[in-house]
Amino acid sequence: xxxxxxxxxxxxxxxxxxxxxxxxxxxxxxxxxxxxxxxxxxxxxxxxxxxxxxxxxxxxxxxxxxxxxxxxxxxxxxxxxxxxxxxxxxxxxxxxxxxxxxxxxxxxxxxxxxxxxxxxxxxxxxxxxxxxxxxxxxxxxxxxxxxxxxxxxxxxxxxxxxxxxxxxxxxxxxxxxxxxxxxxxxxxxxxxxxxxxxxxxxxxxxxxxxxxxxxxxxxxxxxxxxxxxxxxxxxxxxxxxxxxxxxxxxxxxxxxxxxxxxxxxxxxxxxxxxxxxxxxxxxxxxxxxx
Amino acid sequence: xxxxxxxxxxxxxxxxxxxxxxxxxxxxxxxxxxxxxxxxxxxxxxxxxxxxxxxxxxxxxxxxxxxxxxxxxxxxxxxxxxxxxxxxxxxxxxxxxxxxxxxxxxxxxxxxxxxxxxxxxxxxxxxxxxxxxxxxxxxxxxxxxxxxxxxxxxxxxxxxxxxxxxxxxxxxxxxxxxxxxxxxxxxxxxxxxxxxxxxxxxxxxxxxxxxxxxxxxxxxxxxxxxxxxxxxxxxxxxxxxxxxxxxxxxxxxxxxxx
Numbered sequence: 001x002x003x004x005x006x007x008x009x010x011x012x013x014x015x016x017x018x019x020x021x022x023x024x025x026x027x028x029x030x031x032x033x034x035x036x037x038x039x040x041x042x043x044x045x046x047x048x049x050x051x052x053x054x055x056x057x058x059x060x061x062x063x064x065x066x067x068x069x070x071x072x073x074x075x076x077x078x079x080x081x082x083x084x085x086x087x088x089x090x091x092x093x094x095x096x097x098x099x100x101x102x103x104x105x106x107x108x109x110x111x112x113x114x115x116x117x118x119x120x121x122x123x124x125x126x127x128x129x130x131x132x133x134x135x136x137x138x139x140x141x142x143x144x145x146x147x148x149x150x151x152x153x154x155x156x157x158x159x160x161x162x163x164x165x166x167x168x169x170x171x172x173x174x175x176x177x178x179x180x181x182x183x184x185x186x187x188x189x190x191x192x193x194x195x196x197x198x199x200x201x202x203x204x205x206x207x208x209x210x211x212x213x214x215x216x217x218x219x220x221x222x223x224x225x226x227x228x229x230x231x232x233x234x235x236x237x238x239x240x241x242x243x244x245x246x247x248x249x250x251x252x253x254x255x256x257x258x259x260x261x262x263x264x265x266x267x268x269x270x271x272x273x274x275x276x277x278x279x280x281x282x283x284x285x286x287x288x289x290x
Numbered sequence: 291x292x293x294x295x296x297x298x299x300x301x302x303x304x305x306x307x308x309x310x311x312x313x314x315x316x317x318x319x320x321x322x323x324x325x326x327x328x329x330x331x332x333x334x335x336x337x338x339x340x341x342x343x344x345x346x347x348x349x350x351x352x353x354x355x356x357x358x359x360x361x362x363x364x365x366x367x368x369x370x371x372x373x374x375x376x377x378x379x380x381x382x383x384x385x386x387x388x389x390x391x392x393x394x395x396x397x398x399x400x401x402x403x404x405x406x407x408x409x410x411x412x413x414x415x416x417x418x419x420x421x422x423x424x425x426x427x428x429x430x431x432x433x434x435x436x437x438x439x440x441x442x443x444x445x446x447x448x449x450x451x452x453x454x455x456x457x458x459x460x461x462x463x464x465x466x467x468x469x470x471x472x473x474x475x476x477x478x479x480x481x482x483x484x485x486x487x488x489x490x491x492x493x494x495x496x497x498x499x500x501x502x503x504x505x506x507x508x509x510x511x512x513x514x515x516x517x518x519x520x521x522x523x524x525x526x527x528x529x530x531x532x533x534x535x536x537x538x539x540x541x542x543x544x545x546x547x548x
Binding site: 045046048049050051052053054071072073074075077078079083085086089108109110111112113114115116117118120121122123125127128131155156157158159160161193194195221223225226228230 | 291292293294295297298299301302305306315316317318320321322323324326327328330331334335338339342371372373374375376377378380414415416417418444445485
């Protein structure tokens with residue numbers, strides 16, 4: 001019987017509403033109480049095991065919500081070949097859960113087979129652009145579907161980078177034919193850290209390629225020379241980021257928007273309040289247009 | 291201009307060991323010196339990998355304390371970097387690392403506690419196989435038993451230690467409220483780690499441990515029974531088999547008759 005339900009399941013598109021990240025601390029509460037939120041996103045790699053509680057909870061959650069699979073470990077920008085094992089795991093997860101969206105990052109995390117488990121910065125050069133776009137195509141061909149590429153938070157720039165990040169991201173989407181996951185918090189964090197204009201970033205992103213947005217909280221590291229913003233996903237969305245999000249919604253329209261909170265998780269109602277706020281911003285923008 | 295590969299190698303080397311002046315020249319001095327910009331990544335990498343180890347080894351962490359654990363993790367990470375983009379695979383060699391880690395030499399039981407925690411981590415993410423049913427067992431004529439080969443649940447892990455690591459593990463649970471004393475000389479323990487609803491740690495007798503080790507190594511029932519009886523003269527084979535069927539330790543589909 002359970003098998004019959006599974007095989008009837010089709011990919012449920014992610015609605016243009018706010019969603020929340022499903023994390024282990026909230027598994028039971030979310031599956032028991034089924035809170036009113038448009039969709040759920042999970043980190044794909046957390047479900048690469050052969051069995052156990054994570055997959056069982058995701059099965060239950062999938063019965064009630066559209067799911068988005070967000071990867072942090074495909075290491076698309078690495079000079080190593082794409083990991084076959086990683087792609088196989090991801091593909092079988094896609095076949096099992098029929099996610100509405102699948103995404104990973106504009107970054108690299110491994111070299112010579114060793115992983116650093118972080119979203120490391122690429123040099124924005126012609127070489128890296130061709131390499132990255134080709135690898136996105138390889139991943140999409142293997143997975144048989146579109147993936148989204150997310151702009152990371154960054155804390156350094158290379159002297160030999162020649163392309164602004166926003167152009168690099170737009171070009172990747174154009175060449176590889178992938179979608180964009182626009183992280184509004186990351187635009188703010190990187191713009192503050194590198195002194196560039198978040199508005200300019202936003203304006204340069206091709207609206208027809210953006211399929212999803214992320215919102216999260218950051219931390220400020222203070223040094224004698226000044227502040228660096230760190231993308232820690234451990235706090236409410238900052239007011240400056242909400243302001244930038246309002247502009248993004250005005251420009252891009254309503255889109256699936258994730259409240260991303262990964263460490264020092266608050267009680268579930270706090271996440272739902274943040275999601276409601278994103279929904280209200282989208283509804284308001286829609287009402288103005290109407 | 292460095293190639294992407296060269297840059298990534300230098301970056302990785304800089305994270306795990308130290309960033310040389312040649313690499314730092316490739317980092318644009320922005321609002322801060324290149325070292326400061328790069329240091330953020332170094333911190334992020336060590337912080338996230340240390341947290342990942344802490345999540346797998348909470349009891350090991352409690353036993354040595356926060357500062358020592360962070361020190362051990364910082365030494366472990368460059369030696370045994372993750373080999374996949376799935377963090378669940380990370381930390382496999384921590385027990386053997388601790389066994390050879392000079393500052394932990396006095397804590398002779400520590401590597402075995404870490405082995406127990408890694409077994410629990412593997413068990414947590416393992417698959418689940420259809421358990422052996424009594425009906426299957428009784429459908430097989432008894433004279434054929436000797437040649438059967440049983441397979442264990444994918445979540446089953448067997449461990450032996452000459453220290454009371456189960457008691458150490460129990461006493462170091464956050465909600466433990468009982469007697470804190472542990473006598474390290476109270477003797478060793480043989481354990482089965484297996485996932486039912488949750489991951490469980492079950493103490494095994496000598497015979498039972500030998501029986502399951504034999505099954506895990508692919509021995510026949512007759513060979514396993516002999517190993518069990520050799521290890522424990524009063525071993526109750528029928529009772530043990532019934533218990534393992536009841537506890538879903540053995541798999542149904544994998545019974546091989548030969």
